[in-house]
Amino acid sequence: MAAKPQTLATTSAFEVLGPVMVGPSSSHTAGALRCARVAASLLEGRIVRVRFSLWNSFAHTYHGHGTDRALVAGILGLDTDDERIRDAFDLARDAGLEFEFSEAGDDTSVHPNTVDIDMESERGQRCQVRGESLGGGKMRISRIDGVGVDITGAYATLFVAHRDAPGILASLTHLLAMADVNIAFCRTYRTEQGGQAYSVFETDGAPDDSVLPMIRRIRDVSFATFISVPGSASSVSPGVTAAELFDDGAQLLDACAERGLSIGGVMELRERGLSGAERARGAMRRVIEVMREETSAPIAAPARSLGGFIGGEARLVSEGATSWAGPLMGAVQTDAVARAMAVLERSAAMGVIVAAPTAGSAGVVPGCVLAVADAVGADDDAVASALWCAAAIGLNIQTHACVAGAEGGCQAEVGSAAAMAAAALVELLGGTPEQALCASSLAISNLLGLVCDPVGGLVEVPCQARNAIGVAAAFSAAQLSLSGVKWLVPFDQVVAAMAEVGHALPSRLRETARGGLAATPAARTACAGCAGCA
Numbered sequence: 001m002a003a004k005p006q007t008l009a010t011t012s013a014f015e016v017l018g019p020v021m022v023g024p025s026s027s028h029t030a031g032a033l034r035c036a037r038v039a040a041s042l043l044e045g046r047i048v049r050v051r052f053s054l055w056n057s058f059a060h061t062y063h064g065h066g067t068d069r070a071l072v073a074g075i076l077g078l079d080t081d082d083e084r085i086r087d088a089f090d091l092a093r094d095a096g097l098e099f100e101f102s103e104a105g106d107d108t109s110v111h112p113n114t115v116d117i118d119m120e121s122e123r124g125q126r127c128q129v130r131g132e133s134l135g136g137g138k139m140r141i142s143r144i145d146g147v148g149v150d151i152t153g154a155y156a157t158l159f160v161a162h163r164d165a166p167g168i169l170a171s172l173t174h175l176l177a178m179a180d181v182n183i184a185f186c187r188t189y190r191t192e193q194g195g196q197a198y199s200v201f202e203t204d205g206a207p208d209d210s211v212l213p214m215i216r217r218i219r220d221v222s223f224a225t226f227i228s229v230p231g232s233a234s235s236v237s238p239g240v241t242a243a244e245l246f247d248d249g250a251q252l253l254d255a256c257a258e259r260g261l262s263i264g265g266v267m268e269l270r271e272r273g274l275s276g277a278e279r280a281r282g283a284m285r286r287v288i289e290v291m292r293e294e295t296s297a298p299i300a301a302p303a304r305s306l307g308g309f310i311g312g313e314a315r316l317v318s319e320g321a322t323s324w325a326g327p328l329m330g331a332v333q334t335d336a337v338a339r340a341m342a343v344l345e346r347s348a349a350m351g352v353i354v355a356a357p358t359a360g361s362a363g364v365v366p367g368c369v370l371a372v373a374d375a376v377g378a379d380d381d382a383v384a385s386a387l388w389c390a391a392a393i394g395l396n397i398q399t400h401a402c403v404a405g406a407e408g409g410c411q412a413e414v415g416s417a418a419a420m421a422a423a424a425l426v427e428l429l430g431g432t433p434e435q436a437l438c439a440s441s442l443a444i445s446n447l448l449g450l451v452c453d454p455v456g457g458l459v460e461v462p463c464q465a466r467n468a469i470g471v472a473a474a475f476s477a478a479q480l481s482l483s484g485v486k487w488l489v490p491f492d493q494v495v496a497a498m499a500e501v502g503h504a505l506p507s508r509l510r511e512t513a514r515g516g517l518a519a520t521p522a523a524r525t526a527c528a529g530c531a532g533c534a
Helices: 026-040 056-061 067-076 083-095 168-178 211-216 249-259 263-275 277-300 313-319 331-348 364-376 380-400 410-428 433-447 463-482 491-504 521-528
Strands: 020-022 047-055 098-105 113-121 126-135 138-144 147-151 156-163 183-190 196-203 221-227 352-354
Touching: 020 026, 020 083, 020 277, 026 056, 026 067, 026 113, 026 126, 026 138, 047 056, 047 067, 056 098, 056 113, 067 083, 067 098, 067 113, 147 183, 147 196, 156 168, 156 211, 168 183, 168 196, 168 211, 211 221, 249 263, 249 380, 249 433, 249 491, 263 277, 263 380, 263 410, 263 433, 277 313, 277 331, 277 352, 277 364, 277 380, 313 331, 331 352, 331 364, 331 463, 364 380, 364 410, 364 463, 380 410, 380 433, 380 491, 410 433, 410 463, 410 491, 433 463, 433 491
Parallel strands: 047 098
Antiparallel strands: 020 352, 047 113, 113 126, 126 138, 138 147, 156 196, 156 221, 183 196
C-alpha cells in the first residue's frame, strides 16, 4: 500500500505552541506582523511610505486586535514578541515612516484575514504585496505587484525578480547548484511572455552570503532576497522528510506503535530531526517559562485590557476557590480555569504569551497542563512531554482544518485548544496514544459549531470565558477517555467535520464582530465607551 502524503514536513512544533508573541491575536497581530515584515523584505532600502488596505475580518476588527500596530511594526522589522509593538506608531514617526490604513471591505473570494501592502522605499522603488494571515501566526504572500504567488516561508525561500527572458531560470538553478544549494521546490510566476517575472526557490537551508550578490549580477535580474519567516522551521533548519512525520491521527498512532513511544515522544523525535535536539529542548524550555509567567502574573497583579472589558477575573476565580471549588469544579480544575483566564488578560493587555495554538485560545493548554502537573507533582520533563503531545494534535488539526477564528469560528480556536489540552492531560496522567486521540475527539465534538463573535472586535469577551469552558471540555474529555469511554467518531473524522462546519458558518459569525454576542444591544452599548479604538 502506498504511504499517505505528508504535507507539513517542515512545520515546527513551535508554530503550533507558538509563536511567542505580544497579544491580543495570533492571526490579527502576529500573523499580520509577519505579512508586513516579509513584504518589507521585498524592497531594497528603508520603507518611507506604506498604505495598508484591509479586507474582511481584518477590516472589521483591526483596531481592537492591534492589527494596525502590528502591520507597522512588521514594516519596521520588529519580532512578534517585541513589547514595543504597542508603540509602533510612535516608532514609525521617529523613523520617518508615513503610514495609512483603508478598509477595503468584504469579498468572499479573498481570504478572511487579508491585507494589501503598498510600499515605497527611500530609493523610489514601489511594490504592492498581498498577505494572508492563516491563523496561529502563520502567513502566506499570495500576490506581488498583481502577480499571483505562493510564499509561506515553510522552507528557506529565495525570491528573485527578473525579466521573463530565455535562459534566466537555467542560470539561476545552475548558480544554486554551484553553491551546493538543494532546491526543494521552484516556481516562476510572470505577467506575460517577456514581461515581469518572479522566481521562488524553496531550498533545504539558507544559501550563504556569497549567493545573493552573484544572483543580482545575472543579466535581467532586478532584485533578489532571502525570505525568512521569523519562528518558522525554515529559519532554523533545513527541510526534512524524516520517517516520523505524520499528517493525521492514523499516521500518528502508527508512528507511536512502530517506535514504542507516546504521542509526545513521537512529536519530540520529529522536532529533533527538524531543528536539532538542543534547539528543540531550548525552545520547549522557553515555552514552559513563558507559560508559567503568563498563567501566574495576572493573578498576582491584574491589569486592565486594551479595551477595558477584562482584567481581574482570574484573581476572582482563584480567590473564590475556597468557597466554590468543592461543590462545583474541584480544586484542580478551578486552578486551571483561573490560569487560563489569566493568559487572556495578559494577552488582551498586549503582554507576551505563547499562542497555543492561537492567542484567542492561548489559556486552555497551559492552564490545564500546569494545574494538573502541579497537582500530581509532575516535573518539567513530564510537562514537556504533555506539551509535545498537544503540539502533535494541533499540527494535525492545522493540516486538515484550521485554527483561525476568522476561517473556522471559535470551534477552530478554543475547540482546537481543548483537543490539544485533553490529549496532553491523558499523556501527563499515563494514558495511551489511543486514549489521547479519543479525548481530543470528545473535546472537539463538544465544542463543534462554536462561533467567533468578539465584542468590539477585541479578544476579550467572550474569549476569556470561552477559555474557561475549553478547560472544562478538556478535563471532561480526558477523564472520560481515561475511564475507558470510547467515542464513535475517530479523531480524523471529527477534524474533518470541524472543517466542514467552519466553512458553513456565516461570515458574520467568524471574527467580524458583526454577529452573535457582538451584535447584542448590551455589547453595542459597551462598545460605545470602549478604549480599544482610542
